[in-house]
Amino acid sequence: MQRPLRSNRTASGRAAEDTAAAHLQGTGVSVIERNWRCKTGELDLIAKEGDVLVFVEVRSRTAPSRYGTAVEAVTPRKCRQVRETAGVYLKMTGAYGSPVRFDVIAVTFAADGSVAELRHIPGAF
Template sequence: MVRLGYRIRERNWRCRTGELDIVATDGDTTVIVEVRSRRENGRFGTAVEAVTPRKCMQVRATAQVYLRFAGLDGARIRFDVVAVTNDETGGVKEVRHLVGAF
């Protein structure tokens, strides 16, 4: 993320509604990044498939709390997903960054 010019504001920010994996800024936009990982050919689908509508709603609700907490009400916001696919040995096989995923 840093190589792409993002500035990391928070990692693993938590409140009673949930957790935000990464909060960053990309120019004048606050970016909430949901990170998911899955094993290649795993029983539970791909990392991208793990970002369900329910998870999206939870992340949005938690982002609202964060924005209020950080004094960023009215800020431009975007939700990205970073999907990590691991091989059978646990090594990283693929990393996909989906900008504006939800």
């Protein structure tokens, strides 16, 4: 049984989310939820910029990757799932009707684990 691959993926995902949260906070955006889950899925980061709720999908890759870039990992199917889950969040928190935005933060790690690139795409979908 090979568990190390999963724990490496989990650690890489956590590092990418930490990096993304720090980036957002550095730009004055407040992170209000991390890894919010319900039956439809998970929202990596939920933030607030002024009166706008920002739902952030975080993706990561290690360079070079044979699986494409982190941005390319945000598929139409994933966008639909994030929108649906955001709808559940809005309903459950009573924030339905609030202005919202969907961002992507793509983090590429170098082989040594350092951040090689961070790409923030506001209003990505």
